[in-house]
Amino acid sequence: MLRYRSGLIDKVNPVLRNYKFTRSLSSVPNFTPAGKLKAVQLNKHALNAKYAVRGSIPTKAEELRAKLKSPAGKELPFKQIINANIGNPQQLDQKPLTFYRQVLSILQYPELIEKKELGKLFPKDVVERAKILVENTGSVGAYSHSQGVPYIRKSIAEFISKRDGYKAHADDIFLTTGASTAVSYLLSLLSNGKSTGFMIPIPQYPLYTATLAIQNAPVIPYYLNEQENWSVNPKELGKLCKENEKAGIDIRALVVITPGNPTGSVLKQEVIEEILEVAAEYGLVVIADEVYQENIFKGEFVSFKKTLRSLQERFPGKFDNVQLASLHSTSKGVSGECGQRGGYMEIIGFEEEVRQQILKLASISLCPVVTGQALVQLMVNPPQPGSESYELDQKERSAIHNSLKDKATELYKAFNEMEGVECQLPEGSMYCFPKISIPQKAIKIAQELGIEADEFYCHELLMSTGICAVPGSGFGQVPGTYHVRTTFLAPGNQWIYDWQKFHNKFMEKYRE
């Protein structure tokens, strides 16, 4: 039985008191239905956002994949779609690392630990790791702390300390749903409308411009130097800061992607130092997208964190104001666990009140997926020499790494053999971004079709070979140049030869 009492509610909202649910719609209701919402009425900033990695070419590829399964598929000049549009290793032939998956399997069903068959199924170190994670995480079905499980944050801090030789702290770590959530939190919090700008490399991963479009914050593009293997020119950054300051734009942050997406370039320490000098001078937040840090094929990965700490050590007081957010993910590297949505960011140098705001945004989304958090712990703590899983794990890692390296070299050579194509050596990440001198005739046709010339090229490539690559215009490029981004994940080499054959025909067809 419910009790009723008179209360303040009666005074505030008298219409509520007398309402009884007696009416039911038994006769035709007497109203004229209003119109539906049209796209033009939607959030104009969201409408402006573009995301080419899953844009028109990949959408067409999905249609063709469906067509291949139907009788009409026989008419197509290829038998399969080659997804070279997205860094999604396990969609293709990359197998997950056994150690990761064995531990995650037990985390999902910890009752396995009590089974007597356990020893026949899992190596000892797998079981040990799973026990530690169960103990410190509890059920993977419970929300964790919004910043992530404390134990896992501690593990990540230890990994960073070891990687860089400078101490990292668990309180500075935020677990995220892939690295995309980190980007979303940071850009949405740091932007404050049209007067706050963000320096974004061109070419860039389109998550950045898409998120900034939604925030209605100006993108301040800085061009990567293709002929210096897509490196950053810190002088240009300083110049842009000065120019924008004069124009009344407060540049809030500088995004750097190393190893580069879509460029495959790896920034050198001296360049990072000069970038940090600009950040210190102009008070910029540095967002270092370092998700490809394991994908290194030439030289070595140098983290922004390490470089910053080294500068702070060498030049006391000069770099203490730098605010750095460094992003990492389980989606890339030899892990390639995109669908598990694990990731983290380390934020250092921020005012505590700003950190609290980041935490608030994370809290509104409750918590990152807990299995993804556990996977981050495994990524930063792989099996060590002497443990049961070590040998197999090393073998699997090398195989993945070598296969990527071979494919990178293969593609790099193949592109540079093609007429009018120039490709920089991919030092890291998963992508080549060759420049293609598209003939004027083809450019004219693209103009008539109302699309970019590189989109026309990718469309023709897809329709002739089934290869799905993304037009450079989706990532940004120097006006008048045309590029294509391709991953080097697709199995075998036949598709590379097919691309060469297509390219020759394309050039022949549209030659002046």
Next chain:
Amino acid sequence: MLRYRSGLIDKVNPVLRNYKFTRSLSSVPNFTPAGKLKAVQLNKHALNAKYAVRGSIPTKAEELRAKLKSPAGKELPFKQIINANIGNPQQLDQKPLTFYRQVLSILQYPELIEKKELGKLFPKDVVERAKILVENTGSVGAYSHSQGVPYIRKSIAEFISKRDGYKAHADDIFLTTGASTAVSYLLSLLSNGKSTGFMIPIPQYPLYTATLAIQNAPVIPYYLNEQENWSVNPKELGKLCKENEKAGIDIRALVVITPGNPTGSVLKQEVIEEILEVAAEYGLVVIADEVYQENIFKGEFVSFKKTLRSLQERFPGKFDNVQLASLHSTSKGVSGECGQRGGYMEIIGFEEEVRQQILKLASISLCPVVTGQALVQLMVNPPQPGSESYELDQKERSAIHNSLKDKATELYKAFNEMEGVECQLPEGSMYCFPKISIPQKAIKIAQELGIEADEFYCHELLMSTGICAVPGSGFGQVPGTYHVRTTFLAPGNQWIYDWQKFHNKFMEKYRE
């Protein structure tokens, strides 16, 4: 060797050409470091967002939990923190359903399927289900379609068709990261600044007002009728639409939460019909937050989708314009798998161009976690009679359901026995939202402390008993009334008696 060629880039950006990385910071750099970013400079709309479920009281509770582990913890008048602030069943004593976790365990490590010990570890139907999911999903480590795995969307459509008796379609289903992501996509896309309003129930789950604050879109509150067990008054909705239309506010959407959070009320079909009548008349999008649809303790759950289809059938042409987004999640119900971040939304009646924009937003985040998607498939397709897992699964489900029901009844009775407390019967969800007549003396102290009176009450409750509940002011309430939201998940009854004792003392202390 890299090849260099003159190209368009030289003409566009001459500074790049001559740049060489010869400089390195060996001498003290010559600049004055700028200041750090302050919170006041951040996105003003994000600063305005509030999220009480993880606000000041839960933060204090975490401090106390840490203190309990230290020697200083002995001074505290309680031995543990009771988390009654968040619907997080597996953080407390709720066990996950065995069937779910067994299937997920195999999905993480499909090699188990080949092991000869398999039959001793998992029932046959678990293995069968895992095989089907592996076949249709591929690796859980691969990005899926941004809308979710097609097979899982088909499963969800079948579940909805069966639940409602009206056909649902896989194309209308979007898998999401919990239900929170769905809310974020919808509100950010539908809002277009200050002239577009959203009708939100008061009290509400604060995700809605927090997300709208970030979007800078006006919240148009509609008050739930506490004395009609927190039901909706559709007449008030129509009145608000008219008033806002006159004031130049275009109301875009109406949020309805059933079963209610924080209210525990379940909307009846006749009320839903009248709400939909308002939606049809004014062209509103209806966002039906139905994540607690399994948590029903009295009466039955009626979905907005079913009610809409029934109206469309009975009154042709009158309701075809209604645009409905219905949200569901694996976090609640008997599943309680919060940390796995599974969820979906069904969107019907939207223009195709609007649907494409929702898909674009989903694409920017790449895809919802794939294990979470698999879990949704398990939730909507539990073991059937005759299968090996059926009996245990039923037993586990009943135990969870009955325990929640008992605790709900217990709490309801306990609150109504307390002086000056009035609690509606929780018909569903996981919460009680009792109204507390806080004495004037206590209200005055709260005012002096600069906090809400219900926050003062919750603070005192926490400091005396270790019980962490959330002040009603975090959810919204009729001005001048005070409430507290508590989950009914915490194990045992002792904490309920402790609350009663605390309450008596509190009333005694502050009695006029």
